[in-house]
Amino acid sequence: MAFDYDLFVIGGGSGGVRAARVSAQLGARVGLAEEYRMGGTCVIRGCVPKKLMVFASAYPDAIEDARAYGWQAEAGSFDWTAFKGKLHAELDRLEGLYRANAQKAGVTIHDARAMLVGPQRVRLASGEEFTAERILVATGGRPFVPGKWADLPVLTSNEIFHLEALPESILIIGGGFIACEFACILSGLGVKVTQFYRGAQILRGFDGEARGHLAEMMRERGIDLHVGTDPVEIEEAPGGLRVKDTGGHEQVFAQVMFATGRVPNTQDMGLEDAGVVLGRRGEIVVDEQSRTSAPGIHAVGDVTDRINLTPVAIREGQAFAEAVFGGKPVTADHELVASAVFTRPELGTIGLTEEEVRENEAVDIYAASFRAMHSAFAGRSDRVLMKLVVSRATQKVLGCHIVADNAGEMIQLAAIAIKMGATKADFDRTVAVHPTMAEELVTMKVPVRTFP
Known part of the structure; x- marks a missing residue:
């Protein structure tokens, strides 16, 4: 059978676009359908606009701190309209890059909703139908309201x-x-x-x-x-x-x-009629190679409800393309994935929590809570938390948890060491960078708690 495409991707978010672009670069004929805007939740209504709002929200504290450091500064009022205009202009720019990069790689983009009408056939809202040897569902998730x-x-x-x-x-x-x-x-x-x-x-x-x-x-x-x-x-x-x-x-x-919470976008897509098994929350059930129960149909990203993070979706899309069209036996690695919560202060984390590990093995907990130099001088009451969860048997650092300004930046770097299997002794041998908040990670010598 001659197919219209080697791969048809449903969803133009981070995971779908990565899979489509890399597959096309590897020689596949790729079509992609997106019903809303290229870039998906992360770029259009998630990580990117949220982080820009995080930056905007930090300035009142920064201006207060400036006064504490001797500057004559006043905050004035926040102009939401002006900020929103710049915000959406930036999203338009990023959407254009997503579209241009996919097209440059050879992906044909269809600006329409798509659904399955068989294991190897999709139908667009426009009425057009296409056949594809493989179909990748990357439709993400949506907010849930009772x-x-x-x-x-x-x-x-x-x-x-x-x-x-x-x-x-x-x-x-x-x-x-x-x-x-x-x-x-x-x-x-x-x-x-x-x-x-x-x-x-x-x-x-x-x-x-x-x-x-x-x-x-x-x-x-x-x-x-x-x-x-x-x-x-x-x-x-x-x-x-x-x-x-x-x-x-x-x-x-x-x-x-x-x-x-969020729920996977799997409604009214013809998935079950195509033989795709869904889980209890509507997620697409896949194996470690992102294959569904239906031959030729794969899924990546939040629609699978594995680890709902943009970088994970990108890794899953990359692994899919390299395995299917690049001939490489690769799978996405879901172990020891770092993440950050962009609150004020931020929370950065990787690995096991104290609660998860202490029921299963003997562990030592190292933790320090203190006022950072910058905050203390400014008169703020914010306190930093640095925490390591360490296996007593292997001395490996099983988890790291940071609550502090810029915890997201710190946990990214700590994640490299922990992913490599660093031990507490490795942390101890590392000379501190002084004066920094992060130096506490390598200067905590005595556990604050042990289990059992």
Whole structure:
């Protein structure tokens, strides 16, 4: 059978574009369909615009610090309209680069929604149909809003970048990294922020000590954070939305944002009819080579719900292209993946948490909490946390957790050593760079806790 394409990719986000571009460079005839904008969640309504908002939100503290260091500086007011214009201009530029680089590699881009109409056939919303020897699904995920409130004028991380004006107050519902990041961003931009999380502590899955440390820092920055709390009633009211919580308290917020998780984009795509098995949350079930249960159909990125991080999706897309069209027996490595939560301060982490490891083997916990030189001089109460989780048997560093300004930058470098199997002795042999926050990682000599 003669196919229209060797590979057809559904989804123009980071993973899909990487797979398409590399496959085309390796000689494959590649088509790609994207229903919204090239670049996907990360570029258009995720990592990139969020990080630019993080930068914007940091300036009030920076200006306060400048005064403490002797500068005569005043913050003035924040111009959301001016910032938003520059923000979307930058997103337009990045989208153009994604499109141009894919086309330069030889990828044919279809600006339309696509669905499967068989194991080797796709149909576009325009009615066009194409056959492909292989199909790669890289449709990512979308924000989840509980059904009973889906018809209310609430926000998600999709809409937050398109606000006409910043609200005076906002309730953010959720305790994951998206909820916590936007709580810090909006608070830094002058919005009165309340955050509800139904669990006992924010950032489930991260190290417990780091979670508690960050929650304390967020409260000190003025975020009204309530754990063990959930909305039970939300209704429109003069001035915004009236919310009643599980404690019986009622309050009107100008805006309400749901950051209660994301779900894979697999609805109405014809996947099950094509023989693709989906998991409990709607994710595409794949093996280590990103193959689905249907021959010739693969999937990468958040739609598989493995590790939902942009760099992981890119690695999965690269591995797919090299394995299928480059003849290399490669798979994406999902072990010891570092990540960062861009709160104020940031949380950087790699490896096992104290809670994960201490039930399974003897470990030593090294930790230090202190005021950084820059903050202490400026009179800020922020405290840094540096933490290492070390196997007593092998002395390998199993986990590293940092809560500090620029923790994301620090954890990237620490991740290289930990990925290479560094031991506590390797850290100890490394001469400190002084004066820095990160020097604590190589100067902690005595465990603060041991298990058992």
